Amino acid sequence: MTIYFYSTRERYGCFSNFSPHGFVLDDVYWPTSEHYFQAQKFVGTPHADQIRQVKTPKDAAKMGRERSRPLRPDWEQVKDDIMRKAVLRKFETHADIREELLSTGDELIVENAPGDYYWGCGADGSGKNMLGQILMEVREILRHSNQQ
Template identity: 75%
Template sequence: MTIYFYTTNDKYGCFSNFSPYGIELDGFWWKTTEHYFQAQKFIGTPYLEEIQQAKTAKQAATMGRDRKRPLRKDWEAVKDGVMRKAVLKKFETHEDIRAILVSTGDEEIIENAPGDYYWGCGKDGSGKNMLGRILMEVRNKLR
């Protein structure tokens, strides 16, 4: 059985970066892993703290995707590592969702994001599903 997730109110909604599980990383408290991930695009700029302060994950995502803010030069090279670090920290921090992740056994985990062909599977399932892959890596680490 393959496990699909996308929205925070799905059965596996806690796998979403928008789910309300905060983490402490790099000296800040982040309301969600989405806040952390988006802010890392702007290390060393005031945008980092603006995104950290965003009221919702959706707001943090919108701010992080706004190309009026200049992306750090190495973003493409570091983004997978940033995501890995945030997701691992989230499941190390919150025992309840760690148990849910580990309970998925060896099932494939897919972010069913129709508009995202990198982190998700995309509309036609041809996407890279990097978030799903990272979740499966983290699951193996936490066992």
């Protein structure tokens, strides 16, 4: 069985970066993993803190995609690791969603994002599904840390 997620209102909505599961990372509180991810595009600039403080993850995403802001030059190289770091911290912080992720066993996890061929599976399923891949990696990490 494959587990698909997209909207925070659906089953497995906690897998979305828009889910309201905040955490502390880099000594600062982030309301969602989306806030953290988008802010890292402008790390070390006032833009990062502006993004951290906006009300919704949708606003954070919008601000992070505004190309009027100075995108860090190494973004393409670091974005997967930044996403992995944020997702891991989110699931380490919240026991309820950690259990939800661990309960998926070895199922394939897919972000069913029709418009996103990198983080999601895209409209035709041919996308990279990087967010799904990272969730499965985080599931493995958590599974092994639970056994100690």
